[in-house]
Amino acid sequence: MSTVIIGAGHAGVQAAESLRTEGYADRIVLLDKAEHLPYQRPPLSKDYIKAGGDPAPLPLRGAAFYGEHDIDLRTGVEVVRIDSQAQLVFVKGGEPIPYNELIIAAGAEARRAHCAGNGLEGINYLRTVEDAETLRAQLDRGYGRVVVVGAGFIGLEFAAVAAQRGLDVTVIDFAQRPMQRVLSPSMSDYFTQVHTDLGVKLHFDEGLDHFVGEQGRVTAVAGTSGVTYPCDFAVVGLGVVTDEDLAAAGRIECDRGILVDEYLSTNVPHVYAIGDLAVFPSHHFGGNLRLESVQNATDMAKTVAKTIAGNPSRYDIAPWFWSNQGPVKLQIAGLADPADVVIERGNRSTGKFSQFLFRDGQLVAVESVNAPADHVAARKLLEHDAGITMEQARDHDFDLKAYARNLSSSAMTPS
Ligand SMILES: Cc1cc2nc3c(=O)[nH]c(=O)nc-3n(C[C@H](O)[C@H](O)[C@H](O)COP(=O)(O)OP(=O)(O)OC[C@H]3O[C@@H](n4cnc5c(N)ncnc54)[C@H](O)[C@@H]3O)c2cc1C
Numbered sequence: 001m002s003t004v005i006i007g008a009g010h011a012g013v014q015a016a017e018s019l020r021t022e023g024y025a026d027r028i029v030l031l032d033k034a035e036h037l038p039y040q041r042p043p044l045s046k047d048y049i050k051a052g053g054d055p056a057p058l059p060l061r062g063a064a065f066y067g068e069h070d071i072d073l074r075t076g077v078e079v080v081r082i083d084s085q086a087q088l089v090f091v092k093g094g095e096p097i098p099y100n101e102l103i104i105a106a107g108a109e110a111r112r113a114h115c116a117g118n119g120l121e122g123i124n125y126l127r128t129v130e131d132a133e134t135l136r137a138q139l140d141r142g143y144g145r146v147v148v149v150g151a152g153f154i155g156l157e158f159a160a161v162a163a164q165r166g167l168d169v170t171v172i173d174f175a176q177r178p179m180q181r182v183l184s185p186s187m188s189d190y191f192t193q194v195h196t197d198l199g200v201k202l203h204f205d206e207g208l209d210h211f212v213g214e215q216g217r218v219t220a221v222a223g224t225s226g227v228t229y230p231c232d233f234a235v236v237g238l239g240v241v242t243d244e245d246l247a248a249a250g251r252i253e254c255d256r257g258i259l260v261d262e263y264l265s266t267n268v269p270h271v272y273a274i275g276d277l278a279v280f281p282s283h284h285f286g287g288n289l290r291l292e293s294v295q296n297a298t299d300m301a302k303t304v305a306k307t308i309a310g311n312p313s314r315y316d317i318a319p320w321f322w323s324n325q326g327p328v329k330l331q332i333a334g335l336a337d338p339a340d341v342v343i344e345r346g347n348r349s350t351g352k353f354s355q356f357l358f359r360d361g362q363l364v365a366v367e368s369v370n371a372p373a374d375h376v377a378a379r380k381l382l383e384h385d386a387g388i389t390m391e392q393a394r395d396h397d398f399d400l401k402a403y404a405r406n407l408s409s410s411a412m413t414p415s
Contacts, residue, residue: 002099023309039060109242145169146233149171151178203227334365353369
């Protein structure tokens, strides 16, 4: 008997560990096409590219961990095909590997810019440690102009570091405001100010039209408004795409990711999908959802491990996320919608506050700025479906921490 895991990222490594924690005693084979010891991605747009940042990517687990847990980690091994009838995975240049249970945890790739000039030198993405190394080398010069395409989390995290390191930073996005897809409008406004204070020039309603180059290297980014932004290099942060080919060839259903049910099972028996590539039914969202976060990857991994170890478990967790941008640690619990009613606690002028978001009178999300205690309390509330009322949120004497503490406790660790 064996479980094969495709992808040794946050989801795959956690799944392997959790299988052992849950008492799974059979063989675990963990495959990754990257050559590295599996590493953490979030620092790549944060501490790793700061001045004097970590010399090497932070490993997800120490090198000894895999042997100690009898996990057969094979790096530099790319899965090229799944035969779900014969229960085999085919790898590049190697023998097919049989499985009894298969977990697909292959993550996602940075979405490429499809426009004229996209093959020029100096156009960068930020997903892997190789990408981060290239960018770090540019940042180490400590000067120059960079244009960031995309005001999402990764683009803005990079922009903040680059500005703090003395570069001239411009960000363009076809959206109307920073992190539009995931933040309330008033929190976006706050981040506009944060980045402006750092010296970042933000241009919204400005799509990427094409890249301009000389002698094979990018020299400017042309926006859809007709304005051209000169640069020495560019960073593209347009989100991610999942590789559906691998799954589709194995007759596994996909729709902008691999479709799973609440047990994280695909339509094919004994095949599960977790992490960035899994599209799952969410009662917190009220529909199908695909999330790109460490919380989602690790919690899905823990859930699927329980099921495979003989304790079928549903995945139904209130999502949470964090992002570091300049002086701000943003933490989000739940999922915001632009139409939500916002109640602010704390004072944004102090740089430490939270926004409580209500939909139809129910608490649905909390966005916290440098307020980790609020975030931890919010996660507890949302996890227990024990939202506070709008009156309580407005009442600054209401003791949120005490209220959350009194809810039956569950394992929670602030990131
Ligand atoms: C720069 C950056 C900053 C981020 N910051 C944050 C943050 O602050 N907070 C947060 O919550 N999230 C953050 N994220 C998102 C978070 O890192 C992802 O949600 C998380 O990595 C998803 O884990 P995963 O295991 O699903 O995918 P991944 O971590 O992408 O792992 C997938 C693995 O599968 C391997 N693989 C793919 N295809 C194959 C194949 N065919 N054969 C073998 N191996 C394969 C890949 O090499 C990879 O190692 C950040 C991401 C990036 C890139």
